[in-house]
Amino acid sequence: MEKRINIALIIVIIIFSIFSFRLWQLQILKGKDYKKIDEQNRLRVLNIPAPRGIIYDRNDRPLVNNIPSFDIEVVREDMPGGRESLSGLAELIGMEYDSIVSRLKKEASRPFKPVVLKQDVSFREVAKVEARKIDFPGLQINVVAGREYIYGHSASHLLGYLGSPGIELLNTPEYSGVPPEAFIGQFGIEKIHDTTLMGKAGKKIIEVDALGSIMKVVRIQRPVKGQDIKLTIDIDLQIEAEKNLKGKAGAVVALKPDTGEILVLASAPTFDPNLFVRGIKNRDWRMLVKDPKKPLLNRAIQSQYPPGSTFKIITAIAALEEGIIDKDTHYYCNGSLYFGRTFRCWKADGHGDVNLYRAIVESCDVYFYEIAKQIQLDRLVQYAFGFGLGKKTGVRLEGEAEGIVPTKEWKLQTRKEQWFTGETLNTVIGQGYVSATPIQIASMMAAVMNGGKLYEPYLLADQEQTDRVRNAIDISPEHLEVIRQALMGVVSEEKGTGKIAHSDMVSMGGKTGTTQVIGGASKEKDLPEKFRDHAWFVAFAPAVNPQIAVSVFVEHGGHGSSGAAPIAKKIIEAYYGKDIKTESEDDG
Amino acid sequence: MIDRRLLNNFDWGILLFAVTLSLIGVMTIYSATRPLIETVQKTFYIRQLYWIILSLVAFLFMISIDYRWLTKYGYLIFASGIVLLILVILIGRKGMGAQRWINLGFISFQPSEFFKIFFIIAVSRYLSGMKEGTVLGLRKIVKMVGIFFLVPAILILKQPDLGTAIMLFFIFISLILSAGAKKKIIIMSIAISLLTLPFAGKYIWGGLKEYQKLRIIAFIDPQADPHGVGYHVKQSKVSIGSGGFWGKGYMKGTQGPYRFLPENHTDFIFSIFAEEWGFSGSMVLFLLYFFIIWRGFDTAKKARDREGCFLVLGVTFMMMFYFFINVGMTVGMLPVVGVPLPLMSYGGTALLSNFFALSIIENVRMRRFALYY
Numbered sequence A: 001m002e003k004r005i006n007i008a009l010i011i012v013i014i015i016f017s018i019f020s021f022r023l024w025q026l027q028i029l030k031g032k033d034y035k036k037i038d039e040q041n042r043l044r045v046l047n048i049p050a051p052r053g054i055i056y057d058r059n060d061r062p063l064v065n066n067i068p069s070f071d072i073e074v075v076r077e078d079m080p081g082g083r084e085s086l087s088g089l090a091e092l093i094g095m096e097y098d099s100i101v102s103r104l105k106k107e108a109s110r111p112f113k114p115v116v117l118k119q120d121v122s123f124r125e126v127a128k129v130e131a132r133k134i135d136f137p138g139l140q141i142n143v144v145a146g147r148e149y150i151y152g153h154s155a156s157h158l159l160g161y162l163g164s165p166g167i168e169l170l171n172t173p174e175y176s177g178v179p180p181e182a183f184i185g186q187f188g189i190e191k192i193h194d195t196t197l198m199g200k201a202g203k204k205i206i207e208v209d210a211l212g213s214i215m216k217v218v219r220i221q222r223p224v225k226g227q228d229i230k231l232t233i234d235i236d237l238q239i240e241a242e243k244n245l246k247g248k249a250g251a252v253v254a255l256k257p258d259t260g261e262i263l264v265l266a267s268a269p270t271f272d273p274n275l276f277v278r279g280i281k282n283r284d285w286r287m288l289v290k291d292p293k294k295p296l297l298n299r300a301i302q303s304q305y306p307p308g309s310t311f312k313i314i315t316a317i318a319a320l321e322e323g324i325i326d327k328d329t330h331y332y333c334n335g336s337l338y339f340g341r342t343f344r345c346w347k348a349d350g351h352g353d354v355n356l357y358r359a360i361v362e363s364c365d366v367y368f369y370e371i372a373k374q375i376q377l378d379r380l381v382q383y384a385f386g387f388g389l390g391k392k393t394g395v396r397l398e399g400e401a402e403g404i405v406p407t408k409e410w411k412l413q414t415r416k417e418q419w420f421t422g423e424t425l426n427t428v429i430g431q432g433y434v435s436a437t438p439i440q441i442a443s444m445m446a447a448v449m450n451g452g453k454l455y456e457p458y459l460l461a462d463q464e465q466t467d468r469v470r471n472a473i474d475i476s477p478e479h480l481e482v483i484r485q486a487l488m489g490v491v492s493e494e495k496g497t498g499k500i501a502h503s504d505m506v507s508m509g510g511k512t513g514t515t516q517v518i519g520g521a522s523k524e525k526d527l528p529e530k531f532r533d534h535a536w537f538v539a540f541a542p543a544v545n546p547q548i549a550v551s552v553f554v555e556h557g558g559h560g561s562s563g564a565a566p567i568a569k570k571i572i573e574a575y576y577g578k579d580i581k582t583e584s585e586d587d588g
Numbered sequence B: 001m002i003d004r005r006l007l008n009n010f011d012w013g014i015l016l017f018a019v020t021l022s023l024i025g026v027m028t029i030y031s032a033t034r035p036l037i038e039t040v041q042k043t044f045y046i047r048q049l050y051w052i053i054l055s056l057v058a059f060l061f062m063i064s065i066d067y068r069w070l071t072k073y074g075y076l077i078f079a080s081g082i083v084l085l086i087l088v089i090l091i092g093r094k095g096m097g098a099q100r101w102i103n104l105g106f107i108s109f110q111p112s113e114f115f116k117i118f119f120i121i122a123v124s125r126y127l128s129g130m131k132e133g134t135v136l137g138l139r140k141i142v143k144m145v146g147i148f149f150l151v152p153a154i155l156i157l158k159q160p161d162l163g164t165a166i167m168l169f170f171i172f173i174s175l176i177l178s179a180g181a182k183k184k185i186i187i188m189s190i191a192i193s194l195l196t197l198p199f200a201g202k203y204i205w206g207g208l209k210e211y212q213k214l215r216i217i218a219f220i221d222p223q224a225d226p227h228g229v230g231y232h233v234k235q236s237k238v239s240i241g242s243g244g245f246w247g248k249g250y251m252k253g254t255q256g257p258y259r260f261l262p263e264n265h266t267d268f269i270f271s272i273f274a275e276e277w278g279f280s281g282s283m284v285l286f287l288l289y290f291f292i293i294w295r296g297f298d299t300a301k302k303a304r305d306r307e308g309c310f311l312v313l314g315v316t317f318m319m320m321f322y323f324f325i326n327v328g329m330t331v332g333m334l335p336v337v338g339v340p341l342p343l344m345s346y347g348g349t350a351l352l353s354n355f356f357a358l359s360i361i362e363n364v365r366m367r368r369f370a371l372y373y
Helices: A002-029 A031-042 A083-093 A097-106 A123-135 A188-192 A194-198 A235-245 A282-290 A308-321 A356-361 A365-374 A377-386 A408-415 A421-428 A438-449 A477-492 A565-587 B004-008 B012-032 B044-064 B067-072 B074-091 B111-128 B138-158 B162-179 B183-207 B210-220 B230-241 B269-302 B306-330 B348-366
Strands: A043-048 A064-075 A114-121 A139-149 A202-208 A214-221 A250-255 A262-268 A330-333 A336-339 A341-344 A352-355 A453-455 A469-472 A509-515 A534-541 A548-554 B093-095 B098-103
Touching: A002 A031, A002 B162, A002 B230, A002 B269, A002 B306, A031 A043, A031 B230, A043 A214, A064 A123, A083 A097, A083 A114, A083 A123, A097 A114, A114 A123, A114 A139, A123 A139, A188 A194, A235 A250, A235 A262, A235 A565, A250 A438, A250 A565, A308 A356, A308 A365, A308 A377, A308 A421, A308 A438, A308 A477, A308 A509, A308 A534, A330 A365, A336 A365, A336 A421, A341 A365, A341 A421, A352 A356, A356 A365, A356 A477, A365 A421, A377 A421, A438 A453, A438 A477, A438 A534, A438 A548, A477 A509, A509 A565, A534 A565, A548 A565, B012 B044, B012 B269, B012 B348, B044 B348, B067 B074, B067 B111, B067 B306, B067 B348, B074 B098, B074 B111, B074 B138, B111 B138, B111 B162, B111 B306, B111 B348, B138 B162, B162 B306, B230 B269, B230 B306, B269 B306, B269 B348, B306 B348
Parallel strands: none
Antiparallel strands: A043 A202, A064 A114, A064 A139, A202 A214, A250 A262, A250 A548, A330 A352, A336 A341, A453 A469, A509 A534, A534 A548, B093 B098
8 A cells, every 4th residue: 555655656746847847848948938928918019190290371370280080999809799789889880780790800810909990980979989888898989190181172282181101111211110000191292291291100118908908008209290381372362263263174373473482373173182081982082083174183283285375475575685576566467477378366357567565465476476487496495494484393292294395306306307487486376386384384474573583483481492593584674574564454455365354453464375275266155165275364463563473274264364364363362452451450 | 522632643734834825825816816907906815815714614623523434424425415416407506608506595616526525535435445455356446436436427527517527537546546456457447548549539529518629629739729718728828938937026927917818816826826936936836735745645654544544545636636737737738627726726615625635634644643542
C-alpha cells in the first residue's frame, strides 16, 4: 500500500514539474510576446481629427463651417442576436432589414468593431436613437467632423469639396500624418490650399476593455487647427452673379484693375459641395457627370471660346500703337468688304462713314477689316499676348485653360497650313482661331484700364506679393484714353451696342462680343438654343479710375448686348450699391 | 466530545494552508472583478468570505465526528447522494445550459459537488472490507463498476456535467489502483483502451454536445476561431504569459477587469493570479497546493486503518485532479472543462466540498494513533 502511495506521489511531483515548465515557457520564454498581445488587447490609438481652417470672404464672412456630423453605429458583440431585435432596430432607424444584415456581415470577423449603419443623420434621428438606446444594446451615435458649405451652391467651383484621400497620396510627405479616414480637399481652394487648411491631426491612446468601452486615456496629443484662409471674393457679388447666370451655362469674372484681386469668379451651372462632405453618393455623382451642361466645369477659367468683338479692343490698340490709324482715321462701311471673298459687317446695310470711336461704339466690323488689311499678324498677336491672351493668367486654381492666340507658326504646326491674310480679317474681330477664357478677358480689361499693367489675378486676400505684375505693356496713355472714351460710348451712346448696360447709378464702359456658333447671318430667336451664338460682355466702372473690371460669358446667350451686358450691369450696380449702402450706414 | 489528546494531534498545517489558499482566492476574486468605470465593487468577494466562514464551521464540525461513523454509514450516504442526483434531474434549477442546482429557497447548491465525497466514502467502505494484501480481480472490479459507478455517472452526464463525471471516473480508477489490481488486468485494460480508442472516440464524439465538441476543437487549434471557444484559452495564456517573472502586481492585472478573459473569477482564477504575481508567485502557489496533496498522501500512509487510508486517498486524489485539470486547462495543456481551482475559485458549493474533503484528511490524521485511543 505504502509503495503504491509513493508511486502516486512521484507522479504528482512529475505533473507539478511539467506545469512549472509550462509556466516557465509561458511567462519567461514567451512572456514578452504575451505582454505585447496584452497591450494590443487593450491599447488603441485613436486619431483626433484637426478642425479644418475656415474660408472667409473679403468681408470676413465665413463661407464654410466645421459642423459635427452624426453616424448611427452598432457594435455587434454587444447586441443580442436574433431576427426580432434586428428588425426592431431596422424599424427604429428606418433602414431595410436586409441592408443592416449585409452591413453587419461585412464586418463579421470583427465583432468588437462598430459598424456604421447610417451616415449623417439628423438631430431628430439622433434623439430618437438616444431615447431607445436601452432597448438596443450596442447601438451608438458617433460624432464625426463634417463640413458645411454655408452658401450651398455658391462659389462651389472656387471653394471645391472634400473627399477620401487615395492611398498613394497618404504616402507622400505632405500627407504623412493624415489619418486614412480623414477627408481632404479634392477640388478648388479646398484642394490647392489643403495643407494650409487641414491642420495636424491629434492622437489619443486609450485603454479599452473587451467590449471596446474606454477605460482610461493613457496619452493625448491635441490636434492643431488648420489655418484660416481669407479670400478676395465678395460673396454678395458672387451670389448676384450666380443669380443672373441661373438656368444658363456661363461665367462671370470681376477683378480689381489696380491689384488683380478677384471679386467674383462665378461659373454656371453650379453644384452643391455639401453633397461631397461624407463621400458623394453614386447617384449624385452620376447626375453631376452626365449633366450635358457639365456643372463640374469651372467655365470662368476652363472654357475657351472666340472672344468676338471684345477682341476689337486689342486690335484698336495695336492699330493705334503701330501707326496704322489715328483716332480720326475713318473708313466707309457699306455692310461688307471684299478681300478674296466677301467679309460681312454684322450690320447688313452698313454703318456709313465711321471713325475709330464710332467703329468701337457700334462695333463696325468693316472698319477693323480695313485695319486687318494693313496690320502684320505678327505685330497684332504681340498685343494679344501682351494683354494676357494665349497663356494662363496664373490664377491659383487647377485646370486653367490657355486659350489661343493664332500665329503663323501655330497654324503651321497645328493645321499644317500657311496663314492666309483673310484669316487675319477674322482674327481682328475675335472670330476664327482666336479663343480666350472669361478670366483672360476680365484681366485684359483690367490691364487696359490701369495703363497696361497685367496682374496675376489672385484669390487669397492676405497673400501680399510684391511682384504680381506679370507684364507691363508700354502703351501710350493717349491711345488708352481714346479706347476708354470709345468704350464709355458703347454704353452711353444711343447707337452703342452695349447701351442696355447703361446705369443711372454709375458711369461705366464696356464692349459686347458675339461668338458665332454657326456661320452666316441668323435671326437668333428662331434658332434652337444649341445653335445660338455665345454672348460676351466686358465692362469696367466707374468711368474715371475704374475700380472694377467684369467679364461675362453666356453660352448660347445670343448677342452680347442682350445676352451678357445686363448681367454685367447688375454686378456693377451691386458693387456700387453696396458701397453706397455701407457708406450711408457709416454715416448713420 | 473532542478528546484533549485529539486536539494535541490536530494538524494545523492543513488548516493553515487551506485558509491561506482560500484567502488568496478572495484577494484574486476581488482584483479580477474590480470595477474600472463604476465605483461599486462587485460583491463576489464578500460572498466568498461568507462561504469560507461557513466552510470553517463545517470543517470543525466534521472533524469532531469520528471518520469511522462515515464509513459505517457509507452505503446509506451513497444512497442518499443518488437520491439527490435524481432530485436534480426532477426539480433542479437550470443555469448556463445545464441542470445542476437544487434550490433550497435561501440557497442553491450543486449536489454533484458533494456526491464525489459520498462516492469516495462508499468505495472506501467497500475496499476496506477486503483483506490486506489481496488484489482486485476482474469480477470484483466489474461488480464495483456496476454498484458504485454506472448509475451516478449516467445521472451526472444527464445534467449534463461532463467535468464531474470525468472526475468521478479518475477517482474511481485511482482508488482501484491504490487498492491494487492484478497486473494482468492493468496491462489488459491499457491495451484494450488503446485499441478501442479510435472506435470509442467516434461514439464518444457523436455523443458529445456541440459546445463540448467546440472546446475540443479549440484545444487542438486555439487560433482557429479567436473569438469563439478558443478565445478562452488564448486569453488565458495571454494573461498568464504577460505576468512575466514578477507579475504585474496585485490589482494591476488587466485581463480580468477589462473583460478580455471570461469567467475570470471562477474557472480562470489561476490565470488572473499568474498575471498579477508572475512566475514567482505561481511557484509559491504550487508549493501550497503540493503541500496539501503531500499531506494527504502522508496521512494515508499513517492512517490507523484501511478505511481511513482509502478515505484520505480518495479525497486527496479528488483535490489533486481538480487542481491538475484546472491548471492544465488554463495553461492550455488540457481542453476546457468546467472544473474550478480548488479553494480559490469563486463558488460556494465547491468551496464547502473542498473543506469537507480536507476535514476528512484532518479527521483521519487526528485519530491516527490507535494505541492512545
